[in-house]
Amino acid sequence: MSVLVIDYGKSKFGYAIGSLFVSESGTLRTSDIMSKVKNFQKIVLGLPLSMSGNYSTQTFEVIRFALKLKKMGKEVLLIDERMTTKMAKTFEKKDDDRFSAEQLLFEYIQNPHRAIEFRIIEVLEQKSISCNLAFFIEAPYCESYQIDNGIGYTKDPYIAYTLFNKGFFVYRVWKDFQEAIEKLEHSPDLIIIENGNRQLLSDLGLENATIESVSLVVK
16 A cells, blocks of 8 residues: 655645655645645655754644644654755755655655654543643643643654643753753742653652643543
């Protein structure tokens, strides 16, 4: 079964189609993107990250599009596109979006385990929580929360998107998250953390902080 790979952009996108090799590729206007995706059930999106490995504004544009596809019933996979972007610049490709999409398809065919499934993740038992400052560790923001300020760490794109949507800064690199919270003038009112990641708390030196452990469910 052929897969559609997309290097997404605001005004245009590169795409590549294939199963064992590239059978079709090109660049189209982003306004025409739905006409391309409608014929495919599995879609792989290049995930643009900063070279440090953290999220960027462009990351969340892609995640927003991934969420749209997911709600359409598509199987959506995300794959780190940092190296393909670097290759396109190195080889000075004029059609770098098409080139990147082709390279992402090759990468997916050769190393499918590098792609992660895009999933909608929610807190299993949502509580009403109000505070000024909270740290989020591998936990999404909930509609039942009323939190004024926050900073988060997560490897999961959807969880990151929920925090970004609230205007919170979210890190993907643990060391950078640690350094950021060390520079804060105030301690958090609350740390909201997924149950399976409680061991990370020992790295933060915040043993006396109020902890809210949550369990997650994939929708």
